[in-house]
Amino acid sequence: MDKKVTISDVARLADVSKATVSRVLNRPEIVAPEVQARIRQAMAELNYAPNRHARALSGVRTKTVGLLFFRDLWDLVLNPFWGMATSTVYEHLLANELDCNLIALGHSITSRERFTTPDRYRRFFATRNVDGFLVVGHMSTDQERYLTESELPAVIWGRPELPDSPLTYVDSDHRAGAALAVDHLASRGRRHIATITGDLALAPARDRLDGYTRAMAQAQLAQHQSLVAHGDFTRRSGADAMNWLLNRNNDLDAVFAANDEMAIGALEVLDQRGYSVPGQIAVVGFDNVALPQQRTQRLTTIGHDYNQIGAQLVAGLLDRMQGLPHQPSVISPVLIPGDTA
Amino acid sequence: MDKKVTISDVARLADVSKATVSRVLNRPEIVAPEVQARIRQAMAELNYAPNRHARALSGVRTKTVGLLFFRDLWDLVLNPFWGMATSTVYEHLLANELDCNLIALGHSITSRERFTTPDRYRRFFATRNVDGFLVVGHMSTDQERYLTESELPAVIWGRPELPDSPLTYVDSDHRAGAALAVDHLASRGRRHIATITGDLALAPARDRLDGYTRAMAQAQLAQHQSLVAHGDFTRRSGADAMNWLLNRNNDLDAVFAANDEMAIGALEVLDQRGYSVPGQIAVVGFDNVALPQQRTQRLTTIGHDYNQIGAQLVAGLLDRMQGLPHQPSVISPVLIPGDTA
DNA sequence: CTGAAAGCGCTAACAG
């Protein structure tokens, strides 16, 4: 019915020119109050809604940003961290009156088939027609390259992999976070602190391990191969790693897991095998994912400052969209006290 | 750099007219093979990517659908059901080469402020400029009305509330699902079957309760007020409800919770209070949310046919986008065997 | 402060 009300219809009804209508849409202050009132009236009457494509075509910002989620959407279900991250970004986008185009680029069969050639990738980014991108999750160097080539402003949650990427970013200080965990444990008298690493192909996992190693050294605690178990950020792997640790250490008194999921897995094993937590073994996780309600015992963990990261991410993108520079920033995580350490 | 390659540039390079270039984009089969090759070559060389706004403006489908998520995005984190639902829809959209514009309309402060007036709502839907909408989550009757007024094709996961809404839908048969649960329990010899309802303001919760009631009657099992505890779909409420039930029934031998989250809450209480499951009390949930890895004991539950729902949703929308009618459909859930009943 | 006119990039008749 009123699907096709255009600016001309409004102009006709209000007895002005299209240009004037357009003006009240964009710079209302420069049009005479009475005329403006008349026009607004007409718009309401006709139930007019501007066509964003036409708008975009004539060179105006869409105010739409592509939220590139470099994971399978299912990950939103499997690890709450991703849900936290995307939700946070989404909220901040909304708060800045930006529309969001969530684009998932995971490993699901269907989406994998879409990107067989570099060419397709390029096309993909260039063709989104958004004002900029926000990136969540880990992208390959190729993906990073193509995204860069699209020449659209983009800000990453995390860090670019390419040496001197023009892509800017906001990241948590993973190393400092891990150190926070170790220091906390050490200060509580723990001496035999093990760690369960994440997938070391990913930078955050490496950083967290590095932070652990350094903090252990700093605290002058003995380190040993058998104290470092390798996981891959999944709950299952956390459980396996915990078993592995228990089987080769009998004086273990603490574990720092590189994320909460693995920490939960570890807790389950400890529970099964009859260890008391934190009595015999203390556990600290990482991410501070929304698990408070999931167990009677609240996990002690290292928390990202989600809100600040989200805020800086979109502030940075807004800057870049206006051609301003954006300084990458690294945000300090904090210790979230709980019942497990 | 190549941000502004247009169809004319390609035309010039390939020494043809814009129209011909446009043709290879839309109906390649009607252009001479050699010319086509030349054009494609030129496109590659210039790294040409069509401008979707221009395209849309000249009356072509965007192939973009708005995925309206009528919940706060945080719900993706809190209850895996929403993650399952949106992921499923997303996958099917992708499989059909449709782009997805995820739009969350929850109760977060920021988005709430956006929709203070009916007018804003109308504008919101009309202004999306997508080819159609897919709806996940529960919308108010107002929202439903405005969406309808937008006159864009829309298909709902669930059911419209308005009497004879032109909005079409795909839904699980909640009543049948609940009956499945009760029948299963009854067939295993359970006689004192309680239920924990969801938020009865929502149709699915009412349907599941109704299904329970009918199946109980059918199985000639005694019903009683004290067997019906009210929850709100959260884990916490499931736990509370379980306590409530335990406190006023001493012969309880089974519980049907209206969703998995509440079932988990109930299991936690049973565990704490020292009941054996399913030895003393059997538990069945609803939704078959991806919790397999969450506990050693797998929850017996009623599962939606996610894939089929997703497929029909998208197929239905595609039909409606072409002006074809779409028959709403109701999909039967199935019993997912587990270790708790 | 307002109107007329040109053009954003693409598609769709209509002729050839």
Add this chain to the structure above:
DNA sequence: CTGTTAGCGCTTTCAG
């Protein structure tokens, strides 16, 4: 099969 010619709805000079 291909080129020409109009727009799609909106913004934006440039005059008035």
